[in-house]
Amino acid sequence: MNISTVKIAEFKKTVGEYYQVNKRRLPWRETTDPYAIVVSEIMLQQTQVKRVLEKYPAFLMRFPDFSALAQASLKDVLQEWQGMGYNRRGKYLKQIAEIVTSQFQGVLPASPEIVDSFPGIGRATACSICAFAFNQSTVFIETNIRRVFIHHFFKDEQEIADEQLMPLVEAALDKENPREWYYALMDYGTYLAKVVENPNKRSRHYAVQSRFEGSDRQIRGEILRALLSSTRSRESILLSYNGQSERVARILDQMIGEGIVRENEGNVEI
Template sequence: MMQKDGCGQAGWPSQPRDIDEFVSDMLRKGDELYRDLPWRNVDDPYAVLVSEIMLQQTQVSRVGRFWERFLSAFPTLDALAAAAVPDVLELWQGLGYNRRALALKRTADQCAAEGEGRLPETCEGLLALPGIGPATAAGVVAFAYQRPAVYLETNVRSVFLHELFPAEEAVSDKVLLPLVEAAAFHPVAAADPRRWYYGLLDYGAYLKATVPNPSRRSSGHTRQSAFEGSRRQKRAWITRRVLAAPEGVRRAVVLADLNKAELAAARPEVDAELFASIIADLLTEGFFREEAGLLIP
Protein backbone atom coordinates (compact mmCIF):
# COMPACT_ATOMS: atom_id res chain seq x y z
CA MET A 1 0.00 0.00 0.00
CA MET A 2 1.14 3.54 -0.74
CA GLN A 3 2.81 5.48 2.10
CA LYS A 4 0.25 7.90 3.51
CA ASP A 5 2.46 10.52 5.15
CA GLY A 6 0.60 10.19 8.44
CA CYS A 7 -2.70 11.36 6.97
CA GLY A 8 -4.94 8.53 8.23
CA GLN A 9 -6.27 5.08 7.40
CA ALA A 10 -7.75 4.40 3.97
CA GLY A 11 -11.08 2.68 3.41
CA TRP A 12 -14.23 2.85 1.28
CA PRO A 13 -17.30 1.99 3.38
CA SER A 14 -20.30 0.56 1.60
CA GLN A 15 -21.67 3.29 -0.63
CA PRO A 16 -24.04 3.42 -3.59
CA ARG A 17 -21.15 4.22 -5.95
CA ASP A 18 -18.14 2.13 -6.83
CA ILE A 19 -14.88 3.92 -6.07
CA ASP A 20 -13.50 3.40 -9.58
CA GLU A 21 -16.59 5.00 -11.08
CA PHE A 22 -16.53 7.82 -8.55
CA VAL A 23 -12.87 8.72 -9.20
CA SER A 24 -13.38 8.61 -12.96
CA ASP A 25 -16.48 10.81 -12.81
CA MET A 26 -14.87 13.35 -10.50
CA LEU A 27 -11.77 13.67 -12.68
CA ARG A 28 -13.96 14.23 -15.73
CA LYS A 29 -16.07 16.87 -14.00
CA GLY A 30 -12.98 18.56 -12.63
CA ASP A 31 -11.35 18.77 -16.04
CA GLU A 32 -14.52 20.34 -17.45
CA LEU A 33 -14.73 22.96 -14.69
CA TYR A 34 -11.01 23.73 -14.27
CA ARG A 35 -10.16 27.26 -13.06
CA ASP A 36 -6.77 28.70 -13.98
CA LEU A 37 -5.79 30.34 -10.70
CA PRO A 38 -2.39 32.01 -10.13
CA TRP A 39 -1.31 29.72 -7.27
CA ARG A 40 -1.95 26.51 -9.18
CA ASN A 41 0.75 24.27 -10.66
CA VAL A 42 3.30 26.02 -8.45
CA ASP A 43 6.15 23.90 -7.11
CA ASP A 44 7.26 26.27 -4.33
CA PRO A 45 5.83 24.87 -1.05
CA TYR A 46 6.01 28.28 0.63
CA ALA A 47 3.97 29.93 -2.14
CA VAL A 48 1.42 27.13 -1.89
CA LEU A 49 1.26 27.51 1.90
CA VAL A 50 0.60 31.24 1.58
CA SER A 51 -2.27 30.56 -0.84
CA GLU A 52 -3.77 27.85 1.37
CA ILE A 53 -3.72 30.10 4.43
CA MET A 54 -5.15 33.07 2.53
CA LEU A 55 -7.94 30.92 1.11
CA GLN A 56 -9.15 29.93 4.57
CA GLN A 57 -12.51 31.65 5.06
CA THR A 58 -11.79 34.01 2.15
CA GLN A 59 -13.33 33.99 -1.33
CA VAL A 60 -11.08 32.93 -4.21
CA SER A 61 -11.87 36.13 -6.10
CA ARG A 62 -10.35 38.23 -3.31
CA VAL A 63 -7.15 36.26 -2.78
CA GLY A 64 -5.30 36.67 -6.09
CA ARG A 65 -3.98 40.22 -5.70
CA PHE A 66 -3.13 39.69 -2.02
CA TRP A 67 -1.20 36.49 -2.78
CA GLU A 68 0.88 38.10 -5.52
CA ARG A 69 1.55 41.25 -3.47
CA PHE A 70 2.52 39.26 -0.38
CA LEU A 71 4.96 37.03 -2.29
CA SER A 72 6.44 40.06 -4.02
CA ALA A 73 7.22 41.57 -0.60
CA PHE A 74 8.20 38.30 1.10
CA PRO A 75 9.27 35.88 -1.65
CA THR A 76 10.73 33.23 0.66
CA LEU A 77 10.31 31.90 4.18
CA ASP A 78 13.57 33.56 5.16
CA ALA A 79 12.35 36.91 3.81
CA LEU A 80 9.16 36.59 5.83
CA ALA A 81 11.12 35.60 8.93
CA ALA A 82 13.28 38.72 8.55
CA ALA A 83 10.25 41.00 8.18
CA ALA A 84 8.77 43.09 10.97
CA VAL A 85 5.34 42.02 12.22
CA PRO A 86 3.72 45.40 11.41
CA ASP A 87 4.90 45.12 7.80
CA VAL A 88 3.40 41.64 7.51
CA LEU A 89 0.11 42.74 9.03
CA GLU A 90 -0.02 45.81 6.80
CA LEU A 91 0.13 43.65 3.66
CA TRP A 92 -2.55 41.38 5.12
CA GLN A 93 -5.03 44.22 5.70
CA GLY A 94 -8.19 43.60 3.70
CA LEU A 95 -8.06 39.82 3.92
CA GLY A 96 -9.39 39.62 7.47
CA TYR A 97 -8.64 37.04 10.15
CA ASN A 98 -5.26 38.61 10.87
CA ARG A 99 -4.33 35.72 13.15
CA ARG A 100 -3.50 33.85 9.96
CA ALA A 101 -0.79 36.36 9.11
CA LEU A 102 0.75 36.07 12.57
CA ALA A 103 0.71 32.27 12.39
CA LEU A 104 2.36 32.39 8.96
CA LYS A 105 5.04 34.73 10.30
CA ARG A 106 5.69 32.38 13.25
CA THR A 107 5.95 29.46 10.86
CA ALA A 108 8.56 31.37 8.87
CA ASP A 109 10.43 32.23 12.07
CA GLN A 110 10.46 28.59 13.16
CA CYS A 111 11.55 27.29 9.76
CA ALA A 112 14.31 29.88 9.54
CA ALA A 113 15.56 28.90 12.98
CA GLU A 114 15.17 25.14 12.73
CA GLY A 115 14.55 24.10 9.15
CA GLU A 116 17.08 26.06 7.11
CA GLY A 117 14.33 28.15 5.58
CA ARG A 118 12.46 25.17 4.19
CA LEU A 119 9.05 23.71 4.93
CA PRO A 120 8.77 20.08 6.04
CA GLU A 121 7.73 17.64 3.33
CA THR A 122 5.32 15.54 5.39
CA CYS A 123 1.94 16.09 6.97
CA GLU A 124 3.41 15.39 10.41
CA GLY A 125 6.16 17.96 9.97
CA LEU A 126 3.80 20.62 8.66
CA LEU A 127 1.29 20.02 11.46
CA ALA A 128 4.00 20.85 14.00
CA LEU A 129 4.15 24.42 12.67
CA PRO A 130 2.03 27.32 14.02
CA GLY A 131 -1.45 27.65 12.58
CA ILE A 132 -1.21 24.71 10.17
CA GLY A 133 -4.08 22.25 10.48
CA PRO A 134 -4.76 18.96 8.68
CA ALA A 135 -6.33 20.51 5.57
CA THR A 136 -3.54 23.07 5.11
CA ALA A 137 -0.85 20.44 5.62
CA ALA A 138 -2.53 18.11 3.14
CA GLY A 139 -2.89 20.95 0.63
CA VAL A 140 0.86 21.65 0.71
CA VAL A 141 1.67 17.94 0.36
CA ALA A 142 -0.73 17.47 -2.55
CA PHE A 143 -0.18 20.71 -4.45
CA ALA A 144 3.49 21.48 -3.83
CA TYR A 145 5.01 18.03 -3.32
CA GLN A 146 2.44 16.27 -5.56
CA ARG A 147 1.82 13.39 -3.21
CA PRO A 148 -1.65 12.09 -2.23
CA ALA A 149 -2.96 13.34 1.10
CA VAL A 150 -6.29 13.70 2.90
CA TYR A 151 -7.41 17.21 1.96
CA LEU A 152 -10.86 17.90 3.37
CA GLU A 153 -11.90 21.53 3.00
CA THR A 154 -15.27 23.11 2.28
CA ASN A 155 -15.48 22.54 -1.50
CA VAL A 156 -14.14 18.99 -1.25
CA ARG A 157 -16.65 18.35 1.53
CA SER A 158 -19.44 19.68 -0.68
CA VAL A 159 -18.57 17.25 -3.47
CA PHE A 160 -18.57 14.19 -1.23
CA LEU A 161 -21.82 15.22 0.42
CA HIS A 162 -23.50 15.92 -2.92
CA GLU A 163 -22.29 12.76 -4.66
CA LEU A 164 -22.36 10.18 -1.87
CA PHE A 165 -24.89 11.49 0.67
CA PRO A 166 -27.51 13.31 -1.43
CA ALA A 167 -30.38 12.69 0.99
CA GLU A 168 -28.64 12.66 4.38
CA GLU A 169 -28.32 15.41 6.97
CA ALA A 170 -25.68 16.11 9.63
CA VAL A 171 -22.97 14.01 7.97
CA SER A 172 -19.83 14.23 10.08
CA ASP A 173 -16.25 14.63 8.91
CA LYS A 174 -15.54 11.38 10.77
CA VAL A 175 -17.70 9.68 8.15
CA LEU A 176 -16.25 11.66 5.25
CA LEU A 177 -12.54 11.38 6.04
CA PRO A 178 -12.13 7.65 5.21
CA LEU A 179 -13.89 8.25 1.90
CA VAL A 180 -11.74 11.26 1.04
CA GLU A 181 -8.65 9.25 1.89
CA ALA A 182 -9.66 6.16 -0.05
CA ALA A 183 -10.37 8.26 -3.14
CA ALA A 184 -7.13 10.27 -2.80
CA PHE A 185 -5.05 7.08 -2.61
CA HIS A 186 -6.92 5.36 -5.42
CA PRO A 187 -4.24 4.66 -8.07
CA VAL A 188 -5.82 6.89 -10.70
CA ALA A 189 -6.30 9.88 -8.39
CA ALA A 190 -2.95 9.34 -6.65
CA ALA A 191 -1.15 9.48 -10.00
CA ASP A 192 -1.87 13.22 -10.17
CA PRO A 193 -2.86 14.72 -6.79
CA ARG A 194 -3.02 18.23 -8.21
CA ARG A 195 -5.47 17.26 -10.90
CA TRP A 196 -7.56 15.28 -8.40
CA TYR A 197 -7.96 18.03 -5.82
CA TYR A 198 -8.11 20.94 -8.28
CA GLY A 199 -11.01 19.08 -9.84
CA LEU A 200 -12.81 18.56 -6.54
CA LEU A 201 -12.29 22.20 -5.58
CA ASP A 202 -13.68 23.44 -8.89
CA TYR A 203 -16.61 21.04 -8.90
CA GLY A 204 -17.40 22.02 -5.31
CA ALA A 205 -17.34 25.72 -6.24
CA TYR A 206 -19.65 24.96 -9.16
CA LEU A 207 -22.08 23.11 -6.89
CA LYS A 208 -22.23 26.02 -4.46
CA ALA A 209 -23.13 28.34 -7.33
CA THR A 210 -25.77 26.11 -8.91
CA VAL A 211 -27.49 24.07 -6.17
CA PRO A 212 -28.31 24.63 -2.49
CA ASN A 213 -24.97 24.56 -0.71
CA PRO A 214 -24.26 20.86 0.03
CA SER A 215 -21.91 21.72 2.89
CA ARG A 216 -24.94 22.81 4.92
CA ARG A 217 -25.62 19.10 5.37
CA SER A 218 -22.34 18.65 7.21
CA SER A 219 -22.75 18.15 10.95
CA GLY A 220 -20.10 20.82 11.51
CA HIS A 221 -21.65 23.47 9.28
CA THR A 222 -22.08 26.88 10.87
CA ARG A 223 -23.23 30.10 9.26
CA GLN A 224 -20.58 32.81 9.51
CA SER A 225 -21.68 35.66 11.73
CA ALA A 226 -22.00 39.19 10.35
CA PHE A 227 -18.75 41.15 10.39
CA GLU A 228 -20.01 44.71 10.80
CA GLY A 229 -20.50 45.54 14.45
CA SER A 230 -18.92 42.29 15.59
CA ARG A 231 -15.97 41.76 17.91
CA ARG A 232 -13.97 40.75 14.80
CA GLN A 233 -14.72 44.12 13.21
CA LYS A 234 -13.55 45.99 16.31
CA ARG A 235 -10.39 43.86 16.52
CA ALA A 236 -9.57 44.71 12.93
CA TRP A 237 -10.22 48.42 13.46
CA ILE A 238 -8.02 48.55 16.57
CA THR A 239 -5.23 46.67 14.79
CA ARG A 240 -5.30 49.12 11.88
CA ARG A 241 -5.29 52.09 14.25
CA VAL A 242 -2.26 50.88 16.17
CA LEU A 243 -0.39 49.94 12.99
CA ALA A 244 -0.99 53.47 11.72
CA ALA A 245 0.96 54.87 14.71
CA PRO A 246 4.51 53.47 14.49
CA GLU A 247 5.59 55.74 17.34
CA GLY A 248 2.86 54.28 19.57
CA VAL A 249 -0.55 55.43 20.73
CA ARG A 250 -2.29 55.47 24.11
CA ARG A 251 -5.22 53.19 24.84
CA ALA A 252 -7.49 56.12 25.62
CA VAL A 253 -6.81 57.65 22.21
CA VAL A 254 -7.56 54.37 20.44
CA LEU A 255 -10.80 53.96 22.36
CA ALA A 256 -11.87 57.53 21.65
CA ASP A 257 -11.15 57.14 17.93
CA LEU A 258 -12.91 53.76 17.85
CA ASN A 259 -16.00 55.22 19.44
CA LYS A 260 -16.06 58.06 16.91
CA ALA A 261 -16.00 55.46 14.14
CA GLU A 262 -18.72 53.42 15.82
CA LEU A 263 -20.99 56.44 16.23
CA ALA A 264 -20.37 57.43 12.61
CA ALA A 265 -21.56 53.95 11.61
CA ALA A 266 -24.69 54.37 13.76
CA ARG A 267 -23.47 51.87 16.32
CA PRO A 268 -23.21 52.36 20.09
CA GLU A 269 -19.92 53.20 21.75
CA VAL A 270 -17.71 50.32 22.86
CA ASP A 271 -17.77 49.80 26.59
CA ALA A 272 -14.47 49.86 28.47
CA GLU A 273 -14.63 46.19 29.48
CA LEU A 274 -15.04 44.96 25.89
CA PHE A 275 -12.28 47.29 24.70
CA ALA A 276 -9.90 46.05 27.41
CA SER A 277 -10.70 42.44 26.54
CA ILE A 278 -9.94 42.99 22.86
CA ILE A 279 -6.70 44.81 23.65
CA ALA A 280 -5.66 41.98 26.00
CA ASP A 281 -6.28 39.40 23.26
CA LEU A 282 -4.34 41.37 20.66
CA LEU A 283 -1.40 41.84 23.02
CA THR A 284 -1.36 38.14 23.90
CA GLU A 285 -1.52 37.14 20.25
CA GLY A 286 1.38 39.43 19.35
CA PHE A 287 -0.32 41.97 17.10
CA PHE A 288 1.43 44.77 19.00
CA ARG A 289 3.07 45.40 22.37
CA GLU A 290 2.57 47.86 25.22
CA GLU A 291 5.43 49.89 26.61
CA ALA A 292 5.37 52.99 28.85
CA GLY A 293 1.62 53.31 28.42
CA LEU A 294 1.78 53.15 24.62
CA LEU A 295 0.47 50.50 22.24
CA ILE A 296 3.32 50.00 19.76
CA PRO A 297 3.22 47.97 16.50
Protein backbone atom coordinates in the same frame (compact mmCIF):
# COMPACT_ATOMS: atom_id res chain seq x y z
CA MET B 1 -20.51 3.22 4.57
CA ASN B 2 -19.70 0.67 1.86
CA ILE B 3 -19.47 2.13 -1.64
CA SER B 4 -18.71 -0.12 -4.59
CA THR B 5 -15.64 0.41 -6.71
CA VAL B 6 -18.01 0.96 -9.64
CA LYS B 7 -19.68 3.89 -7.90
CA ILE B 8 -16.30 5.35 -6.97
CA ALA B 9 -15.19 5.03 -10.59
CA GLU B 10 -18.37 6.72 -11.82
CA PHE B 11 -17.85 9.53 -9.31
CA LYS B 12 -14.25 10.06 -10.40
CA LYS B 13 -15.36 10.14 -14.04
CA THR B 14 -17.95 12.84 -13.28
CA VAL B 15 -15.43 14.99 -11.42
CA GLY B 16 -12.71 14.44 -14.01
CA GLU B 17 -14.91 15.30 -16.97
CA TYR B 18 -16.05 18.52 -15.33
CA TYR B 19 -12.46 19.48 -14.52
CA GLN B 20 -11.18 18.84 -18.05
CA VAL B 21 -13.53 21.50 -19.40
CA ASN B 22 -13.72 23.90 -16.44
CA LYS B 23 -10.28 23.85 -14.84
CA ARG B 24 -9.56 27.13 -13.06
CA ARG B 25 -6.29 28.95 -13.71
CA LEU B 26 -5.06 30.16 -10.35
CA PRO B 27 -1.54 31.48 -9.68
CA TRP B 28 -0.85 29.11 -6.78
CA ARG B 29 -1.58 26.22 -9.12
CA GLU B 30 1.13 27.38 -11.50
CA THR B 31 3.85 26.63 -8.96
CA THR B 32 5.00 23.83 -6.70
CA ASP B 33 7.21 26.13 -4.62
CA PRO B 34 6.49 25.09 -1.02
CA TYR B 35 6.70 28.67 0.25
CA ALA B 36 4.17 29.96 -2.28
CA ILE B 37 1.89 27.01 -1.48
CA VAL B 38 2.06 27.73 2.27
CA VAL B 39 1.18 31.39 1.66
CA SER B 40 -1.78 30.50 -0.56
CA GLU B 41 -3.15 27.82 1.77
CA ILE B 42 -3.03 30.12 4.80
CA MET B 43 -4.67 32.91 2.82
CA LEU B 44 -7.40 30.59 1.53
CA GLN B 45 -8.29 29.28 5.00
CA GLN B 46 -10.87 31.98 5.68
CA THR B 47 -10.84 34.27 2.65
CA GLN B 48 -12.61 33.96 -0.69
CA VAL B 49 -10.58 33.12 -3.79
CA LYS B 50 -11.39 36.47 -5.43
CA ARG B 51 -9.84 38.41 -2.55
CA VAL B 52 -6.81 36.13 -2.34
CA LEU B 53 -6.20 36.67 -6.06
CA GLU B 54 -5.90 40.39 -5.34
CA LYS B 55 -3.47 40.04 -2.41
CA TYR B 56 -1.39 36.96 -3.20
CA PRO B 57 0.90 38.40 -5.94
CA ALA B 58 1.75 41.53 -3.95
CA PHE B 59 2.50 39.50 -0.81
CA LEU B 60 4.88 37.21 -2.72
CA MET B 61 6.53 40.18 -4.40
CA ARG B 62 7.22 41.84 -1.06
CA PHE B 63 8.15 38.61 0.76
CA PRO B 64 9.39 36.20 -1.95
CA ASP B 65 10.60 33.37 0.30
CA PHE B 66 10.74 32.07 3.85
CA SER B 67 13.90 34.04 4.59
CA ALA B 68 12.46 37.38 3.47
CA LEU B 69 9.30 36.83 5.49
CA ALA B 70 11.20 35.72 8.58
CA GLN B 71 13.37 38.83 8.51
CA ALA B 72 10.47 41.24 7.93
CA SER B 73 8.93 43.17 10.81
CA LEU B 74 5.51 42.06 12.02
CA LYS B 75 4.25 45.55 11.21
CA ASP B 76 5.33 45.21 7.56
CA VAL B 77 3.72 41.78 7.30
CA LEU B 78 0.43 42.96 8.78
CA GLN B 79 0.52 46.03 6.54
CA GLU B 80 0.70 43.76 3.49
CA TRP B 81 -2.00 41.52 4.97
CA GLN B 82 -4.50 44.37 5.29
CA GLY B 83 -7.83 43.59 3.70
CA MET B 84 -7.54 39.83 4.17
CA GLY B 85 -9.15 39.69 7.61
CA TYR B 86 -8.24 37.32 10.46
CA ASN B 87 -4.89 39.09 10.86
CA ARG B 88 -3.50 36.41 13.15
CA ARG B 89 -2.86 34.44 9.97
CA GLY B 90 -0.30 37.05 8.90
CA LYS B 91 1.46 36.63 12.23
CA TYR B 92 1.29 32.84 11.91
CA LEU B 93 2.88 33.02 8.46
CA LYS B 94 5.78 35.04 9.82
CA GLN B 95 6.22 32.57 12.70
CA ILE B 96 6.19 29.65 10.25
CA ALA B 97 8.86 31.37 8.16
CA GLU B 98 10.99 31.88 11.28
CA ILE B 99 10.68 28.19 12.19
CA VAL B 100 11.48 26.98 8.68
CA THR B 101 14.56 29.22 8.38
CA SER B 102 15.90 28.57 11.88
CA GLN B 103 15.13 24.85 12.23
CA PHE B 104 14.97 23.49 8.67
CA GLN B 105 17.56 25.55 6.77
CA GLY B 106 14.83 27.39 4.88
CA VAL B 107 13.37 24.20 3.38
CA LEU B 108 9.79 23.24 4.23
CA PRO B 109 9.78 19.66 5.54
CA ALA B 110 7.74 17.28 3.37
CA SER B 111 5.96 15.87 6.40
CA PRO B 112 2.31 16.56 7.29
CA GLU B 113 3.11 15.70 10.91
CA ILE B 114 5.81 18.36 11.14
CA VAL B 115 3.86 20.98 9.18
CA ASP B 116 0.84 20.30 11.41
CA SER B 117 2.94 21.43 14.40
CA PHE B 118 3.45 24.92 12.93
CA PRO B 119 1.41 27.88 14.22
CA GLY B 120 -1.98 28.37 12.58
CA ILE B 121 -1.85 25.09 10.66
CA GLY B 122 -4.19 22.24 11.50
CA ARG B 123 -4.12 18.72 10.13
CA ALA B 124 -6.21 19.49 7.04
CA THR B 125 -4.05 22.46 6.01
CA ALA B 126 -0.85 20.49 6.66
CA CYS B 127 -2.12 17.72 4.38
CA SER B 128 -3.23 20.14 1.65
CA ILE B 129 0.17 21.86 1.71
CA CYS B 130 1.96 18.53 1.29
CA ALA B 131 -0.41 17.44 -1.47
CA PHE B 132 0.07 20.64 -3.47
CA ALA B 133 3.76 21.27 -2.75
CA PHE B 134 5.02 17.67 -2.85
CA ASN B 135 2.23 15.78 -4.67
CA GLN B 136 1.80 13.55 -1.62
CA SER B 137 -1.21 11.25 -1.30
CA THR B 138 -2.51 12.87 1.86
CA VAL B 139 -6.17 12.64 2.80
CA PHE B 140 -7.96 15.80 3.88
CA ILE B 141 -11.28 17.61 3.74
CA GLU B 142 -12.01 21.27 3.16
CA THR B 143 -15.24 23.10 2.33
CA ASN B 144 -15.48 22.26 -1.37
CA ILE B 145 -14.38 18.66 -0.92
CA ARG B 146 -16.95 18.19 1.84
CA ARG B 147 -19.66 19.62 -0.44
CA VAL B 148 -18.80 17.20 -3.26
CA PHE B 149 -18.81 14.05 -1.15
CA ILE B 150 -21.98 14.90 0.75
CA HIS B 151 -23.77 15.72 -2.51
CA HIS B 152 -22.79 12.47 -4.20
CA PHE B 153 -22.85 9.94 -1.40
CA PHE B 154 -25.15 11.27 1.35
CA LYS B 155 -28.13 12.69 -0.52
CA ASP B 156 -30.74 11.89 2.15
CA GLU B 157 -28.75 12.15 5.37
CA GLN B 158 -28.28 14.88 7.97
CA GLU B 159 -25.57 15.63 10.54
CA ILE B 160 -22.87 13.98 8.46
CA ALA B 161 -19.51 13.86 10.22
CA ASP B 162 -16.20 14.27 8.42
CA GLU B 163 -15.24 10.87 9.86
CA GLN B 164 -17.88 9.39 7.56
CA LEU B 165 -16.41 11.19 4.54
CA MET B 166 -12.72 10.44 5.08
CA PRO B 167 -12.83 6.78 3.92
CA LEU B 168 -14.53 7.91 0.71
CA VAL B 169 -12.02 10.70 0.15
CA GLU B 170 -9.25 8.13 0.54
CA ALA B 171 -10.96 5.56 -1.70
CA ALA B 172 -11.41 8.10 -4.50
CA LEU B 173 -7.92 9.59 -4.21
CA ASP B 174 -5.78 9.48 -7.34
CA LYS B 175 -2.55 8.32 -5.73
CA GLU B 176 -0.56 8.90 -8.92
CA ASN B 177 -1.48 12.57 -9.11
CA PRO B 178 -3.18 13.68 -5.89
CA ARG B 179 -2.36 17.34 -6.54
CA GLU B 180 -4.41 17.48 -9.73
CA TRP B 181 -7.20 15.34 -8.26
CA TYR B 182 -7.67 17.70 -5.33
CA TYR B 183 -7.72 20.66 -7.75
CA ALA B 184 -10.48 18.85 -9.65
CA LEU B 185 -12.49 18.17 -6.49
CA MET B 186 -12.25 21.80 -5.40
CA ASP B 187 -13.30 23.12 -8.79
CA TYR B 188 -16.23 20.73 -8.92
CA GLY B 189 -17.23 21.74 -5.39
CA THR B 190 -17.14 25.41 -6.40
CA TYR B 191 -19.45 24.56 -9.30
CA LEU B 192 -21.88 22.67 -7.06
CA ALA B 193 -22.10 25.68 -4.76
CA LYS B 194 -23.69 27.59 -7.65
CA VAL B 195 -26.16 24.99 -8.87
CA VAL B 196 -27.50 23.09 -5.83
CA GLU B 197 -28.59 24.00 -2.33
CA ASN B 198 -25.47 23.87 -0.21
CA PRO B 199 -24.92 20.22 0.82
CA ASN B 200 -22.60 21.42 3.58
CA LYS B 201 -25.67 22.52 5.54
CA ARG B 202 -26.15 18.82 6.22
CA SER B 203 -22.68 18.51 7.69
CA ARG B 204 -22.29 18.15 11.44
CA HIS B 205 -19.53 20.76 11.17
CA TYR B 206 -21.58 23.41 9.37
CA ALA B 207 -21.69 26.82 11.00
CA VAL B 208 -22.93 30.13 9.68
CA GLN B 209 -20.24 32.80 9.89
CA SER B 210 -21.19 35.54 12.30
CA ARG B 211 -22.02 38.97 10.90
CA PHE B 212 -18.96 41.18 10.42
CA GLU B 213 -20.69 44.53 10.98
CA GLY B 214 -20.41 45.44 14.66
CA SER B 215 -18.41 42.29 15.48
CA ASP B 216 -15.25 41.94 17.53
CA ARG B 217 -13.49 41.11 14.23
CA GLN B 218 -14.44 44.52 12.88
CA ILE B 219 -13.11 46.30 15.96
CA ARG B 220 -9.88 44.27 15.85
CA GLY B 221 -9.38 45.32 12.25
CA GLU B 222 -10.02 48.97 13.03
CA ILE B 223 -7.58 48.95 15.95
CA LEU B 224 -4.94 47.30 13.79
CA ARG B 225 -5.36 49.80 10.96
CA ALA B 226 -4.99 52.67 13.42
CA LEU B 227 -1.82 51.17 14.90
CA LEU B 228 -0.31 50.57 11.47
CA SER B 229 -0.41 54.35 11.07
CA SER B 230 1.02 55.26 14.46
CA THR B 231 1.38 54.30 18.11
CA ARG B 232 -1.74 55.09 20.12
CA SER B 233 -2.37 55.33 23.82
CA ARG B 234 -4.71 52.78 25.34
CA GLU B 235 -6.86 55.66 26.56
CA SER B 236 -7.26 57.15 23.09
CA ILE B 237 -8.22 53.76 21.64
CA LEU B 238 -10.89 53.24 24.29
CA LEU B 239 -12.21 56.78 23.93
CA SER B 240 -12.68 56.29 20.19
CA TYR B 241 -15.35 53.67 21.01
CA ASN B 242 -17.65 55.71 23.18
CA GLY B 243 -19.77 53.53 25.44
CA GLN B 244 -17.91 50.34 24.56
CA SER B 245 -14.77 50.79 26.62
CA GLU B 246 -15.06 47.49 28.50
CA ARG B 247 -15.59 45.54 25.30
CA VAL B 248 -12.76 47.29 23.47
CA ALA B 249 -10.43 46.83 26.46
CA ARG B 250 -11.15 43.08 26.34
CA ILE B 251 -10.46 42.96 22.59
CA LEU B 252 -7.27 44.95 23.02
CA ASP B 253 -6.09 42.64 25.79
CA GLN B 254 -6.75 39.65 23.52
CA MET B 255 -4.65 41.22 20.76
CA ILE B 256 -1.84 41.87 23.23
CA GLY B 257 -2.06 38.30 24.51
CA GLU B 258 -1.83 36.97 20.94
CA GLY B 259 1.26 39.06 20.23
CA ILE B 260 -0.44 41.01 17.46
CA VAL B 261 0.21 44.28 19.34
CA ARG B 262 2.18 45.21 22.45
CA GLU B 263 1.68 47.76 25.21
CA ASN B 264 4.36 49.80 26.94
CA GLU B 265 3.56 52.34 29.65
CA GLY B 266 0.04 52.86 28.36
CA ASN B 267 1.03 53.13 24.71
CA VAL B 268 0.02 50.44 22.21
CA GLU B 269 1.96 49.59 19.06
CA ILE B 270 2.64 46.76 16.63
